[in-house]
Amino acid sequence: MVIDKIKKVNNAEGEKPQKNTKAADMLVGKWVKCDACKEILYKDDVHKNFSVCPNCGKHFRISARRRIKQIIDEGTFIETYENMPETDPIHFDGYIKKIETLKEKTKIQEAVTTGFGEIHGNKVVIAVMDGNFLMGSMGSVVGEKITLAIEDAIKEKLPFIIFCVSGGARMQEGMISLMQMAKTSAAVAKLDDAGLLNITVFTDPTTGGVTASFASLGDIILAEPNALIGFAGPRVIEQTINQKLPEGFQRSEFLLEHGFIDKIVERKDMKKTLAQILELHKN
Amino acid sequence: MSKKTAWDIVMLARDAQRPKAKDYIESIVDDFIEFHGDRAFGDDKSIIGGIGRINGTVVTVIGQEKGSTTKEKMERNFGMTNPEGYRKALRLMKQAEKFHRPIITFVDTPGAYPGLGAEERGQGEAIARNLMEMSRLKTPIISIVIGEGSSGGALGICVGDKIAMLENSVYSVLSPEGFASILYKDASKNKEAAEKMKITAKDLKELGIIDDIIKEKDKQEENLEFVSSELKEYITKTLKKLTKLKTEDLLDLRYEKYRKIGKMEE
Numbered sequence: 427m428v429i430d431k432i433k434k435v436n437n438a439e440g441e442k443p444q445k446n447t448k449a450a451d452m453l454v455g456k457w458v459k460c461d462a463c464k465e466i467l468y469k470d471d472v473h474k475n476f477s478v479c480p481n482c483g484k485h486f487r488i489s490a491r492r493r494i495k496q497i498i499d500e501g502t503f504i505e506t507y508e509n510m511p512e513t514d515p516i517h518f519d520g521y522i523k524k525i526e527t528l529k530e531k532t533k534i535q536e537a538v539t540t541g542f543g544e545i546h547g548n549k550v551v552i553a554v555m556d557g558n559f560l561m562g563s564m565g566s567v568v569g570e571k572i573t574l575a576i577e578d579a580i581k582e583k584l585p586f587i588i589f590c591v592s593g594g595a596r597m598q599e600g601m602i603s604l605m606q607m608a609k610t611s612a613a614v615a616k617l618d619d620a621g622l623l624n625i626t627v628f629t630d631p632t633t634g635g636v637t638a639s640f641a642s643l644g645d646i647i648l649a650e651p652n653a654l655i656g657f658a659g660p661r662v663i664e665q666t667i668n669q670k671l672p673e674g675f676q677r678s679e680f681l682l683e684h685g686f687i688d689k690i691v692e693r694k695d696m697k698k699t700l701a702q703i704l705e706l707h708k709n
Numbered sequence: 710m711s712k713k714t715a716w717d718i719v720m721l722a723r724d725a726q727r728p729k730a731k732d733y734i735e736s737i738v739d740d741f742i743e744f745h746g747d748r749a750f751g752d753d754k755s756i757i758g759g760i761g762r763i764n765g766t767v768v769t770v771i772g773q774e775k776g777s778t779t780k781e782k783m784e785r786n787f788g789m790t791n792p793e794g795y796r797k798a799l800r801l802m803k804q805a806e807k808f809h810r811p812i813i814t815f816v817d818t819p820g821a822y823p824g825l826g827a828e829e830r831g832q833g834e835a836i837a838r839n840l841m842e843m844s845r846l847k848t849p850i851i852s853i854v855i856g857e858g859s860s861g862g863a864l865g866i867c868v869g870d871k872i873a874m875l876e877n878s879v880y881s882v883l884s885p886e887g888f889a890s891i892l893y894k895d896a897s898k899n900k901e902a903a904e905k906m907k908i909t910a911k912d913l914k915e916l917g918i919i920d921d922i923i924k925e926k927d928k929q930e931e932n933l934e935f936v937s938s939e940l941k942e943y944i945t946k947t948l949k950k951l952t953k954l955k956t957e958d959l960l961d962l963r964y965e966k967y968r969k970i971g972k973m974e975e
């Protein structure tokens with residue numbers, strides 16, 4: 427087994443895995459530790475396995491860039507609205523500086539990447555959120571880019587696909603961020619009126635204002651396995667009801683059981699599933 | 710009046726003595742008849758919905774109700790709406806569209822209910838659907854924040870052609886206490902947060918989020934009568950303008966109203 431080999435190599439090199447390594451910053455360096463099964467994994471094996479643990483199947487959180495590589499046919503992605511200027515509507519202390527530092531550090535422009543691309547030759551407009559950028563929170567830039575992308579889909583009569591990951595509204599922008607929920611949902615209504623296909627994909631974690639807007643409004647709603655999906659965060663609910671939440675609460679499988687998503691799709695099957703759905707909507 | 714801090718206004722907005730949706734409905738809607746249920750799960754008492762006349766015009770009224778007595782507060786879940794509440798509201802709003810009735814919504818909630826059942830029954834989906842459907846309902850909508858408009862739980866019934874706020878109400882992305890504990894890592898900085906967040910009627914009008922401010926009296930006990938009469942006048946005047954518009958123009962203007970919030974030049 428790969429794992430045994432890795433263990434052997436690991437022992438031979440005398441490397442000790444770091445304790446408490448988080449999934450988010452695991453994919454740096456040569457070795458990574460799965461935060462679910464605690465196995466030490468060789469980074470390349472994880473990458474080749476769609477950033478899914480080869481041992482237990484845990485879907486690690488991935489960047490928008492990597493997601494686009496996994497989903498969009500090579501050489502077909504055309505990014506849109508890459509350099510949207512930031513706004514600071516309530517003049518929150520240090521907000522713009524924080525964003526600039528983050529852009530510098532992560533080389534990510536914002537919490538969503540939008541563009542045109544092809545999936546097995548099927549043209550789409552795609553938006554991919556990125557949890558590495560302020561927890562994928564939705565401020566005016568995120569709301570604006572998603573709305574523009576939806577409007578592009580309407581203009582070009584193309585299907586719209588969005589991969590969601592978000593902590594909710596971006597509080598640093600006050601009410602302007604809350605209103606992005608109304609703005610994006612109104613754009614989804616236009617997409618619906620235009621008779622165009624809207625596929626949304628929940629990935630871990632998607633909560634708050636994104637769950638309560640475009641993410642829940644797909645014609646077809648997919649989810650990666652075991653993704654946390656909810657309106658209220660688990661901690662808020664625990665504080666409200668004063669008890670521990672049951673195992674698996676607010677996970678993809680729970681939402682499937684309760685009728686809120688169409689299908690759970692493993693990451694390795696995501697591209698072909700999307701292609702299949704797109705093909706079936708061709709006329 | 711201008712001496713009040715944002716936190717003073719938060720306190721007024723949450724004041725137990727403050728008139729609630731039910732009080733305003735009783736006072737300004739003639740022949741009101743309440744309708745119940747979402748036709749799927751239950752009847753959420755944090756939302757009052759029904760039809761009646763305001764100055765002779767038949768309207769559908771949707772109001773979040775926190776309750777006044779302890780017993781009523783419990784029954785109404787302190788104005789914290791569950792998914793079936795948003796779905797009842799949407800059912801009644803679609804009915805309004807069918808019968809060409811304008812819709813008036815009164816917003817007053819500490820937030821959508823963050824409970825087990827609410828999540829099981831799709832709180833996120835319920836709010837999302839309201840946002841999408843309200844954006845394209847073919848009938849005029851006036852939304853009025855009468856007390857506490859907190860988070861997506863408020864927005865779920867607040868996608869109006871015109872949004873007004875009572876002078877001493879607040880509308881925010883989350884509570885000042887929540888904002889302070891998350892962004893300042895100190896829940897006791899709630900007053901500072903309230904100021905910073907721009908949640909008062911005056912601030913939100915300047916930010917272009919709301920359209921109008923409805924005056925209040927400083928003495929809470931004078932407010933039911935005074936505000937009711939202001940509300941009646943505001944609704945009558947605003948409906949007159951909105952009902953003159955062709956449906957197509959009404960919907961274009963509504964889309965543009967939300968479309969322009971947070972729009973930047975590239």
Ligand SMILES: [Zn+2]
Pocket residue numbers: 460461462463464465479480481482483484
């Ligand atoms: Zn694992």
